[in-house]
Structures are given as C-alpha cells and as structure tokens.
Amino acid sequence: MQLPFVKMHGCGNDYIYFDCLKHTVPKPASLAKQLSDRHFGIGGDGIVLICPSSVAAARMRMYNADGSEGKMCGNAIRCVGKYLYDSGYCKKRQITVETASGIKTLQMQIAGSRAVGATVDMGPPVWRPEQIPVDLPGARVVGTPVKVGGRRYEITCLSMGNPHCVVFLPAVEQLDLVSLGRDFERSGLFPQGVNTEFVQVLGPDQLRMRVHERGSGETLACGTGACAAVCAAVAAGLCARNTEVQVQLRGGALTVRYAPETVYMTGPAEVAFTGTAEV
Numbered sequence: 612m613q614l615p616f617v618k619m620h621g622c623g624n625d626y627i628y629f630d631c632l633k634h635t636v637p638k639p640a641s642l643a644k645q646l647s648d649r650h651f652g653i654g655g656d657g658i659v660l661i662c663p664s665s666v667a668a669a670r671m672r673m674y675n676a677d678g679s680e681g682k683m684c685g686n687a688i689r690c691v692g693k694y695l696y697d698s699g700y701c702k703k704r705q706i707t708v709e710t711a712s713g714i715k716t717l718q719m720q721i722a723g724s725r726a727v728g729a730t731v732d733m734g735p736p737v738w739r740p741e742q743i744p745v746d747l748p749g750a751r752v753v754g755t756p757v758k759v760g761g762r763r764y765e766i767t768c769l770s771m772g773n774p775h776c777v778v779f780l781p782a783v784e785q786l787d788l789v790s791l792g793r794d795f796e797r798s799g800l801f802p803q804g805v806n807t808e809f810v811q812v813l814g815p816d817q818l819r820m821r822v823h824e825r826g827s828g829e830t831l832a833c834g835t836g837a838c839a840a841v842c843a844a845v846a847a848g849l850c851a852r853n854t855e856v857q858v859q860l861r862g863g864a865l866t867v868r869y870a871p872e873t874v875y876m877t878g879p880a881e882v883a884f885t886g887t888a889e890v
C-alpha cells in the first residue's frame with residue numbers, strides 16, 4: 612500500500628506527517644519505528660497523524676521513533692497548523708488542534724499564502740509530582756538534589772502535557788547526551804519515562820538547551836521541553852515571569868513566555884520534502 616507523506620520540521624525536530632483526514636494509516640506504532648530509521652527508512656524523530664476531530668480543526672497523534680505514543684509535541688503542533696492552513700483545510704489565522712493532553716489554540720504566522728510558524732497556547736505547567744509523574748515527595752520538585760548515574764544534580768520536574776526534567780548546568784555543548792539521557796531514563800524516578808533538558812542560562816531572557824527525548828533520543832529541538840526550561844528558570848528566579856525568553860536549541864530558536872495563566876511558545880514550521888511511503 613502506498614501512502615503520501617509530508618516531512619516537516621520545527622527547528623530541526625522532524626516528523627513524517629500523514630493526512631488521516633484522507634487516508635488510513637495501519638499500525639502507526641510499528642510504522643513509526645520503521646520509517647523513522649535514518650538509514651533504512653525515511654528518517655525522522657517519529658511520525659505524526661493528522662486525524663479528524665469533532666472538537667477542533669484536527670486531532671494530532673504523535674509517535675516517537677521507538678513507536679511509543681507521546682501526548683503532546685510542541686514542534687509538531689505548529690507543523691500540523693501549517694499543514695491545515697497551507698492545504699486549505701483551515702485557512703484561518705486561529706486554528707485549534709486536539710491532542711492527547713487537551714485542545715491547543717494556535718495563532719498562525721502567515722507569509723503570502725503560506726503559514727511559516729505559529730504561537731501556541733500550550734496551557735499551564737503541571738507541578739504536582741504525581742501528575743508528572745516523578746517519584747519524589749513534596750508539592751513540587753524544584754531544584755531538588757538527586758543522584759543519577761552516580762552523579763549529583765539539582766532537578767526541576769514538571770509536565771507540559773508530557774513529563775520533563777530540567778537540569779541547569781554551567782555549559783551544555785560538550786555533554787554526552789546519549790549516556791546522560793540514558794542515566795535519567797534509568798534513574799527509577801520517572802515511572803512513565805522522561806524528556807530531559809540540559810539548560811545553560813545565557814542571560815535573564817536567553818537560555819541554551821539540549822534535550823534528550825523519551826522515545827527518540829537527542830533531538831535538535833523540543834517545544835514542550837523549551838516551555839519546561841523557561842518555567843523551571845522562572846521557578847528558580849533565573850528568568851522573569853511574563854517575559855519573552857529565547858531558547859537556543861541545536862536546530863534553531865524558540866520564544867517562550869510563561870504568562871500568568873498559561874505558557875506561549877512561538878516558532879517556525881517548515882516543509883522539508885514530500886513523498887510516498889510503501890507500507
């Protein structure tokens with residue numbers, strides 16, 4: 612069976628998108644594993660299905676490269692908005708998308724007849740450990756000392772619709788994220804796995820971040836992770852609330868504002884190429 616796809620990315624966080632408003636995708640979990648392979652597949656951090664919704668313009672389902680399903684993806688949702696706008700399904704400046712962690716509203720950035728990015732209302736962060744989930748006591752895990760992989764870290768944990776652990780370090784460029792990411796995954800602290808952000812504070816409105824994602828390994832960017840990093844920086848008094856903070860990632864930059872009621876994330880959405888997959 613042949614299935615058309617669009618390969619899109621937000622700051623280099625790349626997924627293979629299928630239009631499930633028109634087509635049915637069989638066995639998406641195993642397809643994600645097969646197609647994400649950068650040598651034997653199309654290559655990507657996972658796959659995204661753009662599905663019908665009764666409550667929004669479309670429903671997004673995202674699968675990591677290992678086939679696990681994620682509840683939310685900040686970079687993918689901007690690309691879903693772009694696809695809905697560019698293909699004419701929803702030619703509106705404001706687009707709603709249903710996800711496994713609720714309905715999100717996007718304000719599309721338009722250039723000519725195409726969408727080039729979006730600001731997404733990501734919803735407020737969730738701090739309660741049992742709702743993240745993280746196996747640590749207390750009402751919040753903010754700057755909490757732990758031992759992971761035999762080393763001491765101070766971690767901040769929160770959910771942006773998916774679990775995040777933020778670690779502030781003096782420098783992040785030289786880190787071995789394969790082994791560090793694995794250490795955090797295997798720490799026993801995160802019963803549903805975790806996305807770990809290693810963050811260097813460059814200034815009160817600028818962070819540098821590298822990320823090890825649950826189910827995909829190191830990626831060039833993570834939208835929910837950038838939001839988690841800014842919320843953690845605000846909680847630690849390193850950045851101001853309700854101020855635009857630029858998060859520099861390996862694949863580009865995202866802007867995040869931790870507003871009084873919610874978190875706004877702004878960034879690009881780009882098509883890399885289109886094709887047909889044999890499934």
Ligand SMILES: N[C@@H](CCC[C@H](N)C(=O)O)C(=O)O
Nearest residue numbers: 681684685686773833834835
């Ligand atoms: N790349 C993402 C997050 C994707 C899901 C994550 N790996 C998970 O399993 O929670 C983003 O841009 O937010």
